[in-house]
Amino acid sequence: MNEIDFVYFNLSPNEIVVDSITGLPLWASPGVLVPVHAEDRLSESSMTSFDEPVNVSATLKIAWQENGKTHQAELNRNDLGIPAKLKSGKVRFTYLGADKWRVKVLK
Numbered sequence: 001m002n003e004i005d006f007v008y009f010n011l012s013p014n015e016i017v018v019d020s021i022t023g024l025p026l027w028a029s030p031g032v033l034v035p036v037h038a039e040d041r042l043s044e045s046s047m048t049s050f051d052e053p054v055n056v057s058a059t060l061k062i063a064w065q066e067n068g069k070t071h072q073a074e075l076n077r078n079d080l081g082i083p084a085k086l087k088s089g090k091v092r093f094t095y096l097g098a099d100k101w102r103v104k105v106l107k
Contacts, residue, residue, distance in 0.1 A: 002051060002052075004049045004086050004089060006024070006093065007092050007093070008030040009036060009092070009095070010094075011039070012095055012096065015032065015033065018030050019070075021061070022061040023057030023058075023061060024054070024056060025049070027049075028047045053085045057077065059077065060077060061074050073099060075103060080103045088107075089105060091105055091106075
């Protein structure tokens, strides 16, 4: 069985609301992310796909609300090391604050 997890952390001091992640399936967007102090604790439940590969667009666009303002970040799939079709593994999105995201693919 193939399993793909999208997990999210918010290391900023502010709660954020992720409105959308363009380039991933709709179910992969986490919604509200509360601040945490380390990436050893999820700030939102992971989103998981079983059995079906996940297509990832060449560009990922994250839109979120923070302190009443809309923010956006655009990330290049190739720069992140994410394949165009995920068959298994974990993709970890970490919001660092100041409009910066870190994305890692874990096997």
